[in-house]
Amino acid sequence: MPFTLTRRSFASLMAMTPFLSPARAEDGWAAIAAEAKGQTVYFNAWAGSPQVNAYIAWAGEELSKRYGITLQHVKLADTAEAVRRVRDEVKAGRQGSADLVWINGENFHVMKEERLLYGPFAEDLPNFALVDVDGKPTTRIDFAESTEGLESPWGMAQLTFFADGAKLGTPPMSMMELLDLAKAEPGRITYPSPPDFHGDTFIKQALVETIEDRSLLPVAVDKATFTGAVTPLFDYLDQLHPHLWRAGKQFPQSQAQVTQMLADGELLMGLTFNPNEAANLVMAGTLPATTVAWQNRDGSIGNTHFVAIPINAKAKAAAQVTANFLLSPEAQARKADIKLWGDPTVLDMDKLAPAQRALFSDARLPGSVTTTARTIPEPHGSWVPLIEAAWLARYGA
Amino acid sequence: MTRLAGAFPLALLWALPLLASLAMLAPAAADVAAWRMALAHPQLWPALALALTTGGLSSLLALATSLLLIGTLWRSAAWGRLQSVAAAGLALPHLAFAIGFGFLIMPSGLVARLLVGGEAPPQWITVQDPWGIALTLALALKESPFLLTASFAVLSRGDAALRLRQECRAAATLGHAPGSAFLRIVVPPLLKTLRWPLVIVFVYGASVVDMALVLGPTQPPTLAVVIWRALNDAEPATNAMGLAMTLLLTGALALALALVVLLLRFGRRAFHRMLTSGPSLLPAPALAGAIIGFAAFAPLAFASSIVVLLSVAPRWPYPALLPPAVSLSAWTAVAPAALWLSLGLALAAALVAVASAVLWFETQPRARDRWVIGMALAALALPQLASAGGQYRLFLPIGLTGTLPGLFLAQLTPVAAYVLIVLAGPYRGFDVRYMVAARALAASRLSAWRRVKLPLLKAPLLTAAAIGFAVSMAQFVPAQLMAAGRFSTLPMEAVTLASGGNRPLTAAFALMLALPPLAVFFAAALLGRPRWR
Amino acid sequence: MALTLEQVSIGLAGRQLIRPVSLVIAPGETVTLMGASGSGKSTLLSFLAGDLASPFTAAGAVSLAGVALDGLPPEKRRIGRLFQDDLLFPHLTVAENLLFGMPRGARAKRMAKVAAALAEADLPGFGDRPPHTLSGGQRARVALMRALLAEPRAMLLDEPFNKLDAELRQSLRGFVFGHIAARRIPCLMVTHDLADVPLGGRLLLLKEGAVSHA
Structure with missing residues (x-):
C-alpha cells in the first residue's frame, strides 16, 4: 500500500x-x-x-x-x-x-x-x-x-463588586443604585480608566444597563450606530463622574490599584472579574473578614x-x-x-x-458572592475600541 | 592597527547590535497611518507637556539638591557617610521608592494618619495629581543619589580632589569665603562632569513608566505611560502608533536638550561674569545644606523603611499607624535559580561593559566619544519596549533569542550605555601628565596604566561597574523579550508577579532587587576610597 | 654619553614651530633653553622624551650615547624628566614613588637605595608618608630622587623650579644640578628664569622658531 x-x-x-x-x-x-x-x-x-x-x-x-x-x-x-x-x-x-x-x-x-x-x-x-x-x-x-x-x-x-460590609450599608445592585451611592458618598468610588480591562468592563456593564436596544450588542457595530447607541451611556457617566474619586478628573490605572485603595480605606468599593477574588483576598489577609461581594441584580458581564x-x-x-x-x-x-x-x-x-x-466543594467563605446573577455575554469585540476612543476623547485630557 | 582593534569589543558587542536594533525602528518613522493615529490621540500633546515638565523640573531639583549637599559636606568628615547613603539610595529600585513614597504622602498614607486621623482618609490630592508634582518630587529625590554618585567619581578621584582642594585654598588666600570658593572653583568642573548624568536624569524622568504609574497623573498620564500602553497592546496598529509616539517623544527630548545647550551658550558669559565677580563672603551652605539634606534623605529613609513594613503587611488600613498583622509569605516566593542567573548576568555585563569602555577610551581619540555617548543616550532615551523590541527582531532570525548569549547581549545594551556615560567624564578628565611622568620612569604604556592610571581611577571605575551591575539587576523588558521563556531572571520574576498589583509581593521583590546592588555599591565605595586622602 | 640632536625641527599644522637645530650636550653638561611661552620649548622636550602629542610633528635624529632614539617608546629611552609639578603619584607613599622607576633587583638592595636617596634629600624617615603631607620643597626633592633612581642617561627639566618660592629655588637649584653633575649625564633645561641658568652653563635662546646662542 x-x-x-x-x-x-x-x-x-x-x-x-x-x-x-x-x-x-x-x-x-x-x-x-x-x-x-x-x-x-x-x-x-x-x-x-x-x-x-x-x-x-x-x-x-x-x-x-x-x-x-x-x-x-x-x-x-x-x-x-x-x-x-x-x-x-x-x-x-x-x-x-x-x-x-x-x-x-x-x-x-x-x-x-x-x-x-x-x-x-x-x-x-x-x-x-x-x-x-x-x-x-x-x-x-x-x-x-x-x-x-x-x-x-x-x-x-463574571464582573463582581466587593466592599467592606462594615462600612457599606446596602450594596448597590445596579448601575443606577451605584449612582445614588456615589452621590451619598462623594469621592469614595471610582473605576480604573480604560484601556484597563476592568475599566472597559465597568463601562460595558453601564452600557448594557443603559442601552435602549440590547440586540445591537452581540454584533459588529459601525461608527454611526455606535454614536447613537451610547448616548445614554455617556449621559450616565457624565452624571456619575462628578461624584467619583477626584471628582472623576483622575482615575486609577488598574483594578489592582482600586483594590489596594479599598484595602487602605480610601475607597468604598472594588471590582473584579473573578467572583471568588474577594473571598480569596480575605483568606490572604488583604481584606477584612467583613468583606461582602455581589453581582448586579439583572446580571453582569461574564x-x-x-x-x-x-x-x-x-x-x-x-x-x-x-x-x-x-x-x-x-x-x-x-x-x-x-x-x-x-x-x-x-x-x-x-x-x-x-x-x-x-470533588467540588460548595463551601462559602467570607467574601463569597451570596446570590449569583445571570451572566451577560460580552458585547461584540468591535465595541471595545470605539468605547475606549470615545471615553478617551471625552474624559482623557 | 591596535588603535582600531581597541574599538572592536564595544563596536561588536554593543554598538552594532544597538544600531541595527534602532534601524529596525526606521520603518515606523514612515508609517503614515501610525502617525495619523498618534496625532489624533486626544492625550498626545498634554501628555507630552507633562513628560517634559516632570522630567525637566525633577532634573533641576535633583541638581540643586546635590550641589547644596556637596557644598555642605565635601570637605567634612561626613563625606564618606554621604557616599554610603547615596549608594543605598541609588540601589533602591525606582518602583520600591515610588511605593514607599506614595504610602507616605497619599491621602490614606502615614502623614495623613498622623496629622488627620478619623474614620475615612482626607480627600487630598497628594499623589496622582494632575500637575505631576508628586512624580516630579519623587524623581528628584530618587535621582539625587545618582548625581551625587556621579560627582563622587570626580570629587573622590585622587588627582582631581587634591587639585580642587589646593585651588580652594588658593581661592581662600584671594579672599573667598568657603561658599564662594566652592561656587567658583568646584561647581564649574562638577557641572562639566555632571552634564551627561544630567541628560540621563532628564531623559529618564521624561520617559519613566513604573514610577509614573504609581505617582503620576492619569488623565492624561505622562506620554511614556500612553506609549507603554500602546506598545503593550496586542494590535499591531496600536503598537505602530506607540512607535510613532516614541519617535515623537525622542525628538521632543532632543529638541529640549538642544534648547538647553543654546541657552547655556548664551548663559555662559553671565556664568563667567559671576565666577569672576570677585571674592564674596558667601559661607558654606551649612544650614541650607542640612535642611536640604534632611528633606532629601528623610523621605528616602522613611520610604525604604515603609517598603520593608509594606512587604510584610498583607493589610494596613486607614487610620492604623502600624499594620494589624504581619506575614512573611511575600518573601518566600522567590526562585533561587533566578537569583543566581541574575547575579551572574549582572556581574558579567558590568565587567564586560567597563572593560570595553576602558579599551575604547584608551585607544580612541576623544573627539570620537560623542558618537558612542550619543548612541548611549539614544539607547537610554528610547522606551525599552521599542529598542529592545528592535533587538529582539534582530536576534530572532539568527537564532539568538532564548539563548544565554542573546540574553547577555540584551543586558549589555543598557549596562554599557550607563557605564560609558558615567565613565567618560572621569576617564577623560584624568591628568595625563601622571602617565608622562610614569613613562619617563621607564614604565611601558601598559605598566604605567596598571600602576598609575588604574589605581588613580579606581573609584570611578568601581562606581561605573557598580552602576552597571545595578542597571543589569533592574532589566525587565529586554530580558523578558530575549529569554523567550527559556530563562528566568529575578526582575522577570518580580515584574510578572507585580503585574497582579499585590503590594506586599511587589515591595518584597523590590527590596530583593535592591539588596545585590546595595552590596555592590557598598563594596565599591569601600574599595574605591582613596587611602591617600 | 652625549645627547645629540641633528637637524631636529618641530611642526604644527604644516608650520614649523622650531626650525632645524643641531646640538650636542656633553655628559655632565647642562644646557638651558629660554624662550617665550608657546614658542615650543616644552614640545621639544616631549619630542626628545618620546611622547610628542598628536597635533605636533617632528623631524630630525636624536641619539643618546651613540644610540639612535628614533621610534623608541619613552620607557626605553632612559631619559629622566622633571616637570613644573612634582607629579608624585598620590596613591603611593614617598618610598613607593622612589621605587617606581628603579630597575628590578633584590628587595634589600632596592630598599637600601631608597634609604640612601631619602638621606641625600634630607628626608630620612619620610618613606612611609603620603606625598601630600610633604612641603613643596620636600616633594620637589623626592621628584628628583625618583627620576635619578630610574638610572637615566640624560635629564630633561621643564621649568622645574617655577612653582617654588625664591628661597627654596636657590637651595633646590644646587641640589638638582649637583646631583645631575655627579652622575655625569647630559641635561637639557627649559626655563623662563635667568637665575635658573647654572654658572658657566651654555644658554640658548628660542625666538621665532630659531635657536641661537645667547
Missing part, C-alpha cells in the same frame, strides 16, 4: 502540520498522548498571582507524573507579550517558543485573525465533553466571536478564559494533553477551590459522575 503510516508517525505528522485537522477518534487521542510523552510544554501565562502560579506548578507535577510531560510556566506580565512573540517568530519563520498560551478576548481575536493559532483542537479533547457548553455559552463564544475550537475553555469570569496553542508550537501533542488535563474534573475542582485559587469551573456538574462532583 502506498500509505502505510504507523499510528505514531501519523500522530506526529498531525501534530506538526497545522493544515491537517487533528485526529478525531479516540485512537487518535491515544496517539497524541503517546507522542506527548517526554515533550516540554512552555505554558505562557500571566503570573501576577501567587495562587495562580502555585496552581500551575501543581499542574506541572501532575502532568509529569501522569503523562511524562514537563510543564514550564513562562511567566508573563501581559499576555500581549506572547502574542507579539508568536507573531514575530512566525514572520521570521522560526519554530515557536510558546506551546500553550492563557488567553481570551482581544488577544484571541488578534491571533485568530492573523492565523497564529493551531487547530481546531479544543472540541476533540476527551474532557471537552464535560464542558457546560449550553449553560455557559461563553465557553465557545469569546467576546461574541466563535472560538472555532482554536482555544480550550479553562475558567469562568466571559470565559481559555488556553490556545500557537501555530508554530514545538510540542503540540503535549500542549493538547495539557489542555485536556486542565479540563479534567480533578484539575477544575482544585482550581475552583477558594482556598487555592477560586476560579469557577467551565464544566457541567450534571455531566460529571457523582465521585467527580464530590
